[in-house]
Every structure is written in structure tokens, then in C-alpha cells.
Amino acid sequence: MAHKLKTVRNKWLGLAIGALIVVALMASSVVYGLTSITWSTALNAFTQFDGSNEHIIIIDNRVPRALIGAAVGASLAVAGALMQAITRNPLASPSILGVNAGASFAIVVAVTFFSVTSLAAFSWLAFLGAAVASLIVYVLGTLGREGLTPMKLTLAGAAIAAMFSSLTQGMLVLNEKALEDVLFWLAGSIEGRSLDMLGAVIPYIAIGLVGAVFISKKINTLVMGEDVAKGLGQRTLFVKAGAALLIVLLAGGSVAVAGPIALVGIVVPHLARFFTGSDYRWIIPYSAILGAILLLSADIAARYVIMPLEAPVGVLTAVIGTPFFVYIARREFNQL
Structure with a gap:
């Protein structure tokens, strides 16, 4: 597929414009919502804080929400891009391959049976659940004479996601207290999250994002094919293991702070390829x-869909992403 940005200069310009859009959306996230806030009031909250209701909402709710939205959107998208690269599966994403469901399951188990409430513990549990789910899906996808194939990986991921989701729902039905504690989180939302929640996972997310940029050149070699990569001297197992670790950090960190938000990881990498082509040195930053643009836009829209209530942002991303997922799936199956 021909990409839109042909030259390096245009790609850098596209990144700069995208970054400006992210900043504009973060500012809009601070201003727009159920509580009417003017731009001057938002500015005064930082320069002349007076303890008013509007200023408290801005500092304690809207600013953390904007920062978390940008971080989680970027993390899920980059995790999806890495998954699609190392599996050579255009349908791969943290939600489709069960990574989000595994992270959710681990947290619900901890809340249900061990009454865990620590944000730091949530982070580690999300990473553990994401890693276990990834390992199970990979093992199932490699079974059989043909070895690992995109179709088998997708089916294994769907099965594991369904299993973990069913177990999670079953535990919540049996434990109403746990349901109350984690329902807001399981919906996939960034509303009501605090900077402390982001602070608990931001080191891991930062490592994942920076690591993805550094590994992008090796990913370019890997996607040429296993035999070609080995022929060029690449130790493909180490590259895949490194990418898998970054995926766990990104997806686990995102789920820990925002819950399982669906389909960002499958939609965005395809949009990035539309602009940049197949070079992962550009796909990762795009x-x-x-x-970040998708999740921030969806979160702002979610505030108005059923106002005065708010829809979880995970619902909006699912509505946006499902038709795109069906399109990609139909295109890939037609090519078989």
C-alpha cells in the first residue's frame, strides 16, 4: 500500500503536527466536560490557583486525565505495532491476543482473594498477567506441524481472551465487594484516575516507549522473514524476546492504570503505516x-455521548475500532 508521506522531511513535519494536535487535545480535555470551564479559568488554575471548585476539578481531575489518556493511548498503540511486527499478524493487538484480559484477570484475582488495593501491586500484577497470557498464546500458536501462523495465533489469542474474561466475570459474580472495587476499572476508563496511578506505571511505560524506538531498526530486519533476518546475522530470538518484554511493559502498564481498553492497538498501527509505509523507525513514533490522539479524542467525545453521565472511553474505542477490525480481518482472509 502506497503511503502518504514520501520524504523524510514530510514525515518529521507530520510528527510535529501530530505532537501539536496531542497538546491541543490535552488542553481541550482540561476545558471541556460536564462542568463548564473557560480557557481563562483553566489558565488561572495554574497561575493563580484559588481553591475554587473549577480549579480543583482542573488540577485534581482533568489534568491527570489528559496525561493518562495520552500515555495510555501511546502505549497501547506501540504495543500493537510491536505485536503485529513480531507475529507478522495484522490482527494482533493487546486486546485481541488476550494480553489485556490476562492483566485484568491477575488484578481481579488479587482483589478477590487477597484484598489487594495497592497501586504498585496493581502494576506488578498487571505485568504478570500480561506476561502469562502472552506466553500461553504463543505456546498454543506454535502447536502443530506448521508452527506459528497468524491464523493460529489469532485463534489462540481469542480463545485465551475469552477464557480469562469468563473467569474474571465468574469471580466478580461470586464476590460483590470485589465487583464494587474493580468495576470502574474493568470498564476501561481514564475518568477519576489520579496522578499517583500514572506515577506507579510511568517508569515502565517510558521504558517500553523508548525501548520500542531503539529496537525499531531490528524490527525492520525481522519483518523481512525469519530466514532473511538470520542470514543477515540477526539473533531473532533475542529480538522477539526483547519486543515481547516491551509489549508486556506497555500493555501491562496501560491496563494497570486504565483497565482493558480495546482495539487501540489494532487500529493505530495500520493508520501509522498509511502515513509512513513499512519502516518501523517511523511506525513506532507515529x-x-x-x-494518544485517538484516545484523547475518544475520551472527550465520551463526556458528551450520554451527558450528564459519561461513557467509558473503552466503549468509544470499541465502537471506532470494531468496523476497522472487521475490514482488516476480511481483507486478510480474502488473501488466503
Whole structure:
């Protein structure tokens, strides 16, 4: 597929414009919502804080929400791009391959049976659940004479996601207290999250994003094919293992702070390729920018869909992403 930005200069310009859009959306996230806030009031909250209701909402709710939206959107998108690269599966994403469901399951188990409430513990549990789910899906996808194939990986991921989701729902039905504690989180939302929640996972998310940029050149070699990569001297197992670790950091960190938000990781990498082509040195940063744009836009829209109530942003991303997922799936199956 021909991409839109042909030259390096245009790609850098696209990144700069995308970054400006992210900043504009973060500012809009601070201003727009159920509580009417003017731009001057938002500015005064930082320069002349007076303890008013509007200023408290801005500092304690809207600013953390904007920062979390940008971080989670970027993380899920980059995790999806890495998954699609190392599996050579255009349908791969943290939600489709069960990574989000595994992270959710681990947290619900901890809340249900061990009454865990620590944000730091949530982070580690999300990473553990994401890693276990990834390992199970990979093992199932490699079974059989043909080895790992995109179709088998997708089916294994869907099965594991369904299993973990069913187990999670079953535990919540049996434990109403746990349901109350984690329902807001399981919906996939960034509303009501605090900077402390982001602070608990931002080191891991930062490592994942920076690591993805550094590994992008090796990913370019890997996607040429296993035999070609090995022929060029690449130790493909180490590259895949490194990418898998970054995926766990990004997806686990995102789920820990925002819950399982669906389909960002599958939609955004395809949009990045539309602009940049197949070079992962550009796909990774474009995925981060576009992921932040998508999640921030969806979160702002979610405030108005059923006002005065708010829809979880995960619902909006599912509505946006499902038709795109069906399109990609139909295109890939028609090519078989």
C-alpha cells in the first residue's frame, strides 16, 4: 500500500503536527466536560490557583486525565505495532491476543482473594498477567506441524481472551465487594484516575516507549522473514524476546492504570503505516502520536455521548475500532 508521506522531511513535519494536535487535545480535555470551564479559568488554575471548585476539578481531575489518556493511548498503540511486527499478524493487538484480559484477570484475582488495593501491586500484577497470557498464546500458536501462523495465533489469542474474561466475570459474580472495587476499572476508563496511578506505571511505560524506538531498526530486519533476518546475522530470538518484554511493559502498564481498553492497538498501527509505509523507525513514533490522539479524542467525545453521565472511553474505542477490525480481518482472509 502506497503511503502518504514520501520524504523524510514530510514525515518529521507530520510528527510535529501530530505532537501539536496531542497538546491541543490535552488542553481541550482540561476545558471541556460536564462542568463548564473557560480557557481563562483553566489558565488561572495554574497561575493563580484559588481553591475554587473549577480549579480543583482542573488540577485534581482533568489534568491527570489528559496525561493518562495520552500515555495510555501511546502505549497501547506501540504495543500493537510491536505485536503485529513480531507475529507478522495484522490482527494482533493487546486486546485481541488476550494480553489485556490476562492483566485484568491477575488484578481481579488479587482483589478477590487477597484484598489487594495497592497501586504498585496493581502494576506488578498487571505485568504478570500480561506476561502469562502472552506466553500461553504463543505456546498454543506454535502447536502443530506448521508452527506459528497468524491464523493460529489469532485463534489462540481469542480463545485465551475469552477464557480469562469468563473467569474474571465468574469471580466478580461470586464476590460483590470485589465487583464494587474493580468495576470502574474493568470498564476501561481514564475518568477519576489520579496522578499517583500514572506515577506507579510511568517508569515502565517510558521504558517500553523508548525501548520500542531503539529496537525499531531490528524490527525492520525481522519483518523481512525469519530466514532473511538470520542470514543477515540477526539473533531473532533475542529480538522477539526483547519486543515481547516491551509489549508486556506497555500493555501491562496501560491496563494497570486504565483497565482493558480495546482495539487501540489494532487500529493505530495500520493508520501509522498509511502515513509512513513499512519502516518501523517511523511506525513506532507515529503509532505513539496517533494512539494518544485517538484516545484523547475518544475520551472527550465520551463526556458528551450520554451527558450528564459519561461513557467509558473503552466503549468509544470499541465502537471506532470494531468496523476497522472487521475490514482488516476480511481483507486478510480474502488473501488466503
